[in-house]
Amino acid sequence: MKAQKLRELDDKELKARAVEMQEQMFRLRFQMSMGQMDGLKKLRELKKDRARVLGILRERELAAASKGE
Secondary structure, rough: OOHHHOOOOOHHHHHHHHHHHHHHHHHHHHHHHOOOOOOHHHHHHHHHHHHHHHHHHHHHHHHHHHHOO
16 A cells, blocks of 8 residues: 555554554465465564554654644
């Protein structure tokens, strides 16, 4: 997912997406360990997308902290 689209979402939606992505990553890792699926590409994509979401949340957190000073 593009970072610009993620920036348009509010914090609550971003946090929900991060949790959802974490659950998907868990399921993919579990399936891969059982040998059921070759989802390495999907797992890598999910990790990058989750990192983007968490990065945007952190940016907003730092921006709010700097405004409060």
